[in-house]
Amino acid sequence: MQPDIFKRFYPVILVTLIVLISAVLLGLTDNATRGKIAEQEVAQVRGYLGEMFPNMTSLTREDDIYLVLEDDTTIGYGFVAVGSGYGGEISILVGLENKTTVKGIVIISQNETPGLGTRVAEEPFTSQFAGVNIDDVRLDGEIDAITGSTISSAAVVEAVRNTALEKVESLGE
Amino acid sequence: MRRFWKELLKGFVVTNPLFILVLGLCPALAVSTSVDNALGMTGGVIFVLLGSNIIISAIRKIVPNMVRIPIFIVIISTFVTVVTLVFQAYVPALYAALGIYLPLITVNCIILGRAEAFASKNTILNSIGDAIGMALGFGSALIIISLFREILGTGSISIFGTHLFTLPVLGEHPLAMLALPPGAFLVIGLLLALFRRLGVVRSE
Numbered sequence: 001m002q003p004d005i006f007k008r009f010y011p012v013i014l015v016t017l018i019v020l021i022s023a024v025l026l027g028l029t030d031n032a033t034r035g036k037i038a039e040q041e042v043a044q045v046r047g048y049l050g051e052m053f054p055n056m057t058s059l060t061r062e063d064d065i066y067l068v069l070e071d072d073t074t075i076g077y078g079f080v081a082v083g084s085g086y087g088g089e090i091s092i093l094v095g096l097e098n099k100t101t102v103k104g105i106v107i108i109s110q111n112e113t114p115g116l117g118t119r120v121a122e123e124p125f126t127s128q129f130a131g132v133n134i135d136d137v138r139l140d141g142e143i144d145a146i147t148g149s150t151i152s153s154a155a156v157v158e159a160v161r162n163t164a165l166e167k168v169e170s171l172g173e
Numbered sequence: 174m175r176r177f178w179k180e181l182l183k184g185f186v187v188t189n190p191l192f193i194l195v196l197g198l199c200p201a202l203a204v205s206t207s208v209d210n211a212l213g214m215t216g217g218v219i220f221v222l223l224g225s226n227i228i229i230s231a232i233r234k235i236v237p238n239m240v241r242i243p244i245f246i247v248i249i250s251t252f253v254t255v256v257t258l259v260f261q262a263y264v265p266a267l268y269a270a271l272g273i274y275l276p277l278i279t280v281n282c283i284i285l286g287r288a289e290a291f292a293s294k295n296t297i298l299n300s301i302g303d304a305i306g307m308a309l310g311f312g313s314a315l316i317i318i319s320l321f322r323e324i325l326g327t328g329s330i331s332i333f334g335t336h337l338f339t340l341p342v343l344g345e346h347p348l349a350m351l352a353l354p355p356g357a358f359l360v361i362g363l364l365l366a367l368f369r370r371l372g373v374v375r376s377e
Binding site: 011014015019022025026029030036037088109111113114115 | 206207235236237239240243244247248251254255258259261262263265269272273326327347349352353
């Protein structure tokens with residue numbers, strides 16, 4: 001009777017054991033990399049904002065909005081907007097000059113079609129956003145889409161506009 | 174020891190996982206758009222294949238037949254998740270470029286295929302050889318495909334940020350379709366035919 005029961009439960013025990021060991025391994029890896037991953041994101045945002053605002057001396061963070069400071073005055077705002085592109089999520093860093101005007105955008109990550117949708121990350125497209133009123137950030141407004149990449153272009157435009165409006169509202173007065 | 178080298182070399186031509194065994198086509202189609210991506214993907218596959226082959230070979234004697242597939246999958250997905258996290262933390266540019274195809278290594282048929290067909294029935298040393306051979310074979314196939322697709326499809330080649338060269342005519346009017354999915358099917362299909370015509374096909 002004894003060996004019989006063991007034989008029946010052995011597979012269960014083995015699978016449980018292996019899953020447990022895997023879970024521990026994953027937990028350890030996550031622990032080890034979590035800090036670095038968070039650092040990467042912040043470092044990246046800092047870098048982009050530093051380029052966008054040459055006079056920036058420091059950066060502070062209020063929830064998910066970065067306040068760009070020159071000494072003690074706020075010279076702009078920064079935040080990450082996420083849009084649904086053709087091939088997945090498009091992450092965009094948006095810089096605001098003030099509560100009504102866009103300073104510029106940088107595409108942080110995208111998975112669009114090479115040569116077509118990926119061109120939203122290029123200068124001719126992104127430079128269109130500089131100095132534009134948030135309300136005018138529309139394809140039938142100030143922004144021209146890229147020929148052959150309507151979905152990618154629209155995704156970026158919508159994400160920038162909607163998130164900007166949302167963040168400005170949460171900043172209040 | 175001879176067996177080790179034999180297993181290693183066979184992964185390159187005789188039983189190239191992509192062109193002869195025709196495994197791992199899905200990520201191959203998607204990731205071969207540029208040589209950079211192909212190299213990055215190969216790195217991930219080498220690590221996962223080595224890790225999974227070694228572990229599965231090590232525990233092959235204690236794994237009962239009926240639960241072997243779930244156990245293999247747990248082991249493989251653990252390795253892939255570790256690779257994904259490490260890439261995300263230390264090489265974020267490559268992580269962003271590979272996108273969803275990094276976690277998709279989990280269901281890359283090559284990994285599970287070698288675990289089932291080889292690692293679960295052979296010694297650890299030979300399994301290591303098999304893993305390296307298959308991973309490098311997959312990698313070289315990927316690189317060949319992406320060389321075609323990147324040079325003809327975009328007219329130029331850059332490796333890890335360093336721009337290598339731009340072709341004169343194709344630079345301005347590249348065969349863009351080759352950089353897109355239909356082009357992937359075309360290039361891979363033609364190379365597959367070429368490999369079969371020139372290579373030695375021995376079934377395993």
